[in-house]
Amino acid sequence: MAAGGISDGRSMAAAFALGAEGVQMGTRMVSAAESPVHQNWKSAIVDAKETDTVFLNRFGPGPACRALRTEKTTLLEKEPGENGVAPEFRRSQELYFGGDMEASIALSGQVAGRIESVRPVAEIISEMVAEFETIMDRLSSRFATARA
Numbered sequence: 001m002a003a004g005g006i007s008d009g010r011s012m013a014a015a016f017a018l019g020a021e022g023v024q025m026g027t028r029m030v031s032a033a034e035s036p037v038h039q040n041w042k043s044a045i046v047d048a049k050e051t052d053t054v055f056l057n058r059f060g061p062g063p064a065c066r067a068l069r070t071e072k073t074t075l076l077e078k079e080p081g082e083n084g085v086a087p088e089f090r091r092s093q094e095l096y097f098g099g100d101m102e103a104s105i106a107l108s109g110q111v112a113g114r115i116e117s118v119r120p121v122a123e124i125i126s127e128m129v130a131e132f133e134t135i136m137d138r139l140s141s142r143f144a145t146a147r148a
């Protein structure tokens, strides 16, 4: 099961080429229409370029994480504080459901740069599978034929 950086059929095909048999999407699903998070977070993902995230807690304590760049996360990237970023998640509900992007940390991957719209999950999945199949057909007809 591959995770990280997957948003569509093309990235799914890339993961399968590397040996995956399934994919998991975090950022793509948090920004889907049915996702319960505030529209501000979804819009920030849609607006983000692939360079608009920061890597936090690189040296701990606790796990490292990647998040959308905001004033807060830009500061935390440079000065994580003695207890790392964990205390920042105390106000996560204000970000998740209240839409205050500076209240906490909006966990999101670099793949945000490839997400261009908020779409219903059914559309995301059906387009993804169709694109995946088209790419696999194209690659196999091109390279399997060349080999034969």
Ligand SMILES: Cc1cc2nc3c(=O)[nH]c(=O)nc-3n(C[C@H](O)[C@H](O)[C@H](O)COP(=O)(O)O)c2cc1C
Binding pocket: 003, 004, 005, 006, 024, 025, 026, 027, 028, 030, 107, 108, 109, 110, 111
């Ligand atoms: C809203 C959200 C919450 C997450 N929470 C966790 C978590 O609790 N623990 C963890 O290891 N990773 C967490 N992640 C990171 C996901 O594991 C990561 O996004 C996953 O590898 C998929 O990558 P992608 O976002 O590029 O699809 C979270 C990601 C998002 C978007």
